[in-house]
Every structure is written in C-alpha cells, then in structure tokens.
Amino acid sequence: MDSMSTLYELRNIEQYYDDKKVLSVESLKLEENQIIGFFGPNGSGKSTLFSLLSFINKPTNGYLNYNGIDNRKIDNETKMSIVMVPQNPYLLKRTVFENIAFGLKLRNKTNNIEEKVEEALSLVGLDSSFKYRKWSQLSGGEAQRVALAARLILKPKVLILDEPTTGVDTNSAQLIKEAILSAKQKWNTTILISSHDHNWLNKICDKKVALYQGRLIESGSVNLLFAPWEKDEDGNLVKFFLDGQFLRIENSESKKKDSVAMIDSNDITICRKDCENMFNKNTIIGLVSSISQQDSIDYLLVEFSIGGISFSCRISRDVMQEQRFLPGDRIYVNINTSNIHWI
Ligand SMILES: Nc1ncnc2c1ncn2[C@@H]1O[C@H](COP(=O)(O)OP(=O)(O)OP(=O)(O)O)[C@@H](O)[C@H]1O
Numbered sequence: 001m002d003s004m005s006t007l008y009e010l011r012n013i014e015q016y017y018d019d020k021k022v023l024s025v026e027s028l029k030l031e032e033n034q035i036i037g038f039f040g041p042n043g044s045g046k047s048t049l050f051s052l053l054s055f056i057n058k059p060t061n062g063y064l065n066y067n068g069i070d071n072r073k074i075d076n077e078t079k080m081s082i083v084m085v086p087q088n089p090y091l092l093k094r095t096v097f098e099n100i101a102f103g104l105k106l107r108n109k110t111n112n113i114e115e116k117v118e119e120a121l122s123l124v125g126l127d128s129s130f131k132y133r134k135w136s137q138l139s140g141g142e143a144q145r146v147a148l149a150a151r152l153i154l155k156p157k158v159l160i161l162d163e164p165t166t167g168v169d170t171n172s173a174q175l176i177k178e179a180i181l182s183a184k185q186k187w188n189t190t191i192l193i194s195s196h197d198h199n200w201l202n203k204i205c206d207k208k209v210a211l212y213q214g215r216l217i218e219s220g221s222v223n224l225l226f227a228p229w230e231k232d233e234d235g236n237l238v239k240f241f242l243d244g245q246f247l248r249i250e251n252s253e254s255k256k257k258d259s260v261a262m263i264d265s266n267d268i269t270i271c272r273k274d275c276e277n278m279f280n281k282n283t284i285i286g287l288v289s290s291i292s293q294q295d296s297i298d299y300l301l302v303e304f305s306i307g308g309i310s311f312s313c314r315i316s317r318d319v320m321q322e323q324r325f326l327p328g329d330r331i332y333v334n335i336n337t338s339n340i341h342w343i
Pocket residue numbers: 017018022040041042043044045046047048049087
C-alpha cells in the first residue's frame with residue numbers, strides 16, 4: 001500500500017486575536033509531498049492558519065506537531081526550511097538579484113550564488129537579464145514571480161503561498177503553477193496554497209481543505225462545486241453536469257457565476273433501492289466509485305460521481321446494512337441545497 005507520511009498534525013487548535021476566536025481546528029493531518037489547496041471566503045482563517053503552519057505565530061491553544069515534533073520544540077534549521085510567500089509579498093528596495101539571493105546569504109550559502117539566482121529566475125519563467133532590474137521596474141506578476149523565486153532558491157521542504165495569483169496576469173498564473181509543480185517534483189516540496197482563483201487552485205492541488213468562519217469543513221469529505229454555473233430565469237445558479245443532469249440551487253440569485261459551492265457531505269443523502277419515496281424533481285443519478293471507513297467506526301464515506309464530477313457523502317453503518325452499496329452501483333442522490341456555503 002502507498003503510505004504517505006504525515007507532515008503536520010493539528011489537534012484542538014484555537015487562535016484568538018484579542019478576545020476573538022478566529023480559528024478552531026479540531027483535527028487536521030497534512031501529508032508530505034502534496035500540493036494542498038486551502039479554500040474559503042474572505043476572513044475564513046486561511047492566512048491565520050498559514051501563520052501557524054509556517055511557525056510565524058504560535059497557536060493560542062492546542063497541539064501542532066510537525067514531522068513528529070511538537071511546535072514548541074522545532075529548531076531554527078527546521079523553521080528555515082519552511083518558507084512562505086505572504087499575500088502582499090515585500091520586495092527589498094534593491095535589484096532582483098539581491099532580492100533572490102537574500103535568503104541564501106542569510107543562511108551563509110553563498111557558493112555559486114550567481115548560477116543559483118539564474119536557475120531560480122528560469123524556474124519562474126524570467127530570463128537572466130531580470131537580475132539587473134530594480135524592484136520598481138517590475139509588473140505585478142513579475143514581482144510576484146521574483147518573490148516566489150526568492151523562496152524556490154532555498155529548495156524548501158514546505159512552501160506556503162498565500163494568494164499567489166492575486167492581481168497577476170494569466171501568463172504569470174500559468175508560470176507560477178509550473179514553478180510550483182517543478183518544486184514538488186525536483187525537491188519533494190510540500191506546497192500549501194490559498195487562492196481565490198478557485199479553478200486555478202482546483203486544477204493544481206492534490207488535496208483540498210476548506211475553511212468557513214474559522215472552522216475546518218471536514219477535509220476529504222467536503223464537496224466543492226466549481227464554476228461554470230448557468231443562471232435560470234429566476235436568476236438562481238444551475239450546475240449542468242456532463243451527462244445532461246443538473247442541480248438548481250434555490251435562493252442563489254445574489255451569487256456570481258464564478259462562485260464555488262461548498263456542500264457538506266452530511267447534506268447529501270443517497271439511496272440504492274426501494275427509494276421511490278426519496279425520488280423527487282431534484283434527485284440526481286450518481287455512480288458509486290468507492291466506499292471507505294471514516295475516522296469514526298460508525299460512519300462510512302461513499303464516493304460517487306455525477307457526470308464525471310466526484311462527490312462524497314457520509315452514511316451510517318445502519319444505512320449501509322440496509323442498502324449494501326457497492327462500487328459501480330447507480331444511486332439516487334439528494335442534495336440539501338439550503339445548507340450550501342458559498343466561497
Ligand atoms: N492581526 C490581526 N488582529 C486581529 N484580527 C485579525 C488579525 N489578522 C486577522 N484577523 C481576523 O481574523 C479573521 C481571519 O482572518 P484571515 O486573514 O486569517 O482570513 P483569510 O481566510 O486569510 O482571509 P482573506 O481570504 O481575506 O485573506 C478575520 O476575521 C480577520 O479580521
């Protein structure tokens with residue numbers, strides 16, 4: 001079996017600013033050598049969580065373990081192997097070269113520095129002539145890529161990117177994506193990213209974590225429905241699946257067509273047979289792909305697809321006994337759309 005090792009483990013983490021609790025994570029494990037996407041609306045706690053995972057801040061309460069070590073006992077060398085590009089990266093008011101070389105100089109690793117800077121520039125799609133440019137002679141997308149190159153040169157163990165695509169052009173977003181993928185491949189870097197560009201993030205990440213009002217929406221079992229959406233005659237959003245089925249979301253008139261819907265797996269009910277009473281005009285047909293044990297022994301996670309889009313829902317052992325779902329089964333799916341959160 002392919003066993004991935006856990007890099008971060010969080011239990012009962014709480015973070016307060018003054019008296020206000022802004023983050024509460026009961027349990028979260030992040031595996032190494034993955035690209036993990038953090039989704040959530042403004043103010044949901046993504047940056048706060050990143051400040052804990054990068055060890056810039058200490059959690060107010062709870063247990064945060066990195067590579068088997070308690071966060072209060074992490075040494076400086078380990079801390080330096082975890083680097084973050086913040087939401088509005090700061091560049092030194094110097095040349096691009098000095099910006100990119102800064103971290104290596106700080107770590108006293110100055111051999112072949114010229115070559116390393118050029119390699120880092122090329123990773124983010126900038127040619128070597130950029131090293132002579134001043135910080136003030138860069139476009140927003142180039143500045144973001146220089147900030148990324150300044151971290152990549154360190155070959156980090158963990159790279160944390162807070163909104164790396166905000167305000168950058170599509171070409172830069174593509175080059176940032178390529179640089180991230182090379183870091184993962186070349187140095188097995190674990191990459192944590194938040195972005196409001198949900199489609200961009202959805203395509204690049206191996207795992208998704210969703211936050212809402214400072215709380216984790218159970219990772220692995222949250223369903224994210226991405227754009228494109230259509231609008232019906234009343235202005236409600238409608239998701240059309242590739243197989244021609246659709247899901248209409250009542251009271252979604254105010255939402256934009258590039259919104260992301262977060263559906264908790266507890267808000268989905270499925271049924272295999274004897275379900276006439278479950279069938280209504282909003283019922284969709286899905287296909288079971290897998291069934292697995294959840295953390296709690298009383299529940300199972302059923303993964304299924306609708307027109308090529310994967311979903312998951314939790315069912316109790318009693319329901320399983322009754323329904324005996326198997327991979328490949330066609331099921332009736334009912335989604336409680338009144339509990340949907342929007343990103
Ligand atoms: N230094 C601070 N002092 C007080 N409150 C803060 C501080 N930093 C963040 N907050 C509050 O904590 C909550 C979570 O903010 P955070 O920046 O972590 O969210 P986010 O998901 O990263 O948001 P965004 O997508 O807008 O960047 C918000 O209510 C915010 O106002």
